[in-house]
Amino acid sequence: MHPTAPDHSSSAHAQALRSALTATTHGLAVIPLSRTKLPAVRSPHRDEPKPQPCRGECGHLGHGVHDATTDPDAVRALFEAAPWATGYGIACGRPPHHLVGVDLDVKHGQDGPAALAGLARLHGFEIPDTVTVLTPSGGQHRWFSSPADARIPNSVGRIAPGIDIRGPGGYLVGPGSLTTAGRYALAADSPGLPAAPVPEQLLHLVLPPTPRPLSRPGRTAGTSGRTATGLIRFVLDATPAGKDGTGRNDRLYWAACRAYETGGPDADGIAAALVDAAVHVGLPEREALATVASAARRTRRSSR
Template sequence: MATTDRQATTLALAHALSAAERGLAVIPLSRTKLPALRSPHRDDPDPAPCHGACGRPGHGVHDASTDPTRVRELFAAAPRATGYGIACGLPPHHLIGVDLDTKTGTDSSAALRELALRHLFTIPATMVVVTPSGGRHLWLSGPPDVVVPNSAGRLAPGIDIRGAGGYLVGPGSRTGHGTYATAPGTAHLPPAPCPPALLRLLLPPPRAHHPTPPSDGGRGRGLVQFVLAAHAGQRNTRLFWAACRAYEDGIGPALVDPLVDAARATGLSEREARATIASAARMTGHRP
């Protein structure tokens, strides 16, 4: 590897460790902005879905960690990494990224201002990252009991949203097109709370409920196991996802207590678990 590449990896690790100190879970990225670690299941003849439950690195954003020892291990396994990604939707910040793109031929900043005028909200002072192409990433903080999905162009042309299961390229990362950097005067700012009116625009409308009685308990057991396999930083997000699927499958009420027990086994309190499940019920159009 060239000296410049080694320096880029060392610098990316330093930036990633600094972000982890601020409570932001990180993963190493390649010059293409993709996760730098290959999947450990790439050669499996019939790979089963795995989001890190196997314990090996290479699961993309599911590897994200704030533990400095773990972060160093991830970068040691990815010696060609030149950047780092910051996982969205995880505590304590529950990060939401508003990606204002410049490559679509539209003025995404103007589109966001128009939305703000129409829906009566303002974007607060917050961390802003400038991309090599001149775009901007606005960092916002979401409520702990709400899961914001990823979307591309749904809010307006040129505006992409990075939510739960997504990640933002961290400032200081080097890519094939240049380096990501914080906008002047924003590096010291924490992610500001997402305005409620904007948050409502980011959430999908409730799905129509079509109950599907399960033929057996296999689906329910799978959702409970999904929650039990959560690492630190994934517990609330996994519980919310599993509860949403349970209510959509018509087994939500029957699975509340097993999901609460699974969440408590991962370290969540019963109060946190029941609040998250209730939020999932409301999101899917059910009464908690």
């Protein structure tokens, strides 16, 4: 009789669980991830004809980063619900660390570390020594702490090519995770927690854009101003399609329709601010402009 072959998948799952539990001892909220780096627990709404946005209010597991927890028993329950998980994600923006992740890619001709160094030179800040995780592709995740009230949107290549930002609503792949590309590991010379504070100039770069002034001179910031602020926040809270049931493009289209329906003479100014917000969370500018133009055409047809 031949000896039973080792179950590498089971071993990777056990190691990911151990690493995730270790992370919780440092105050980090975690979720299990699949080898594709996506949340491993399947959505309880996946078979619904038209799933509605849910962040766990239904009481079931399977809501991505909204399931993240520091409770060891809850972590074990999450991993038990996803025995195929081989990694774990660390929720950003949660107390006590209020992490913001700077993901430095080196794929497809990009050089994230060089881009970050260039931003530091251009804006006059030092890149502090902080927790650094090495990615299988040769990139890095730099962890920083942010002010507790900072609303840092997730973005892809927004501040520079090769630099992605992970803030509240996003997560970082934790060291020790195994993915299809390989294993994530803490850099040999990485300091431990707490993470270094994000430099003020870098924080300014990653914060949401300031809404553009509305077009009508002398108008108070009444209904139109409140409308603009709410719609811009709605777009800035977007994540890529599939993460929370409502994608960036869908949110932009909905918000632009509302802007043209309720914004009156200020509609074009609000729409321009919505494009800025969509680009800030990673939507290509050309796509954002096309989406807003489509919303404008639809609204005008409906009002005839």
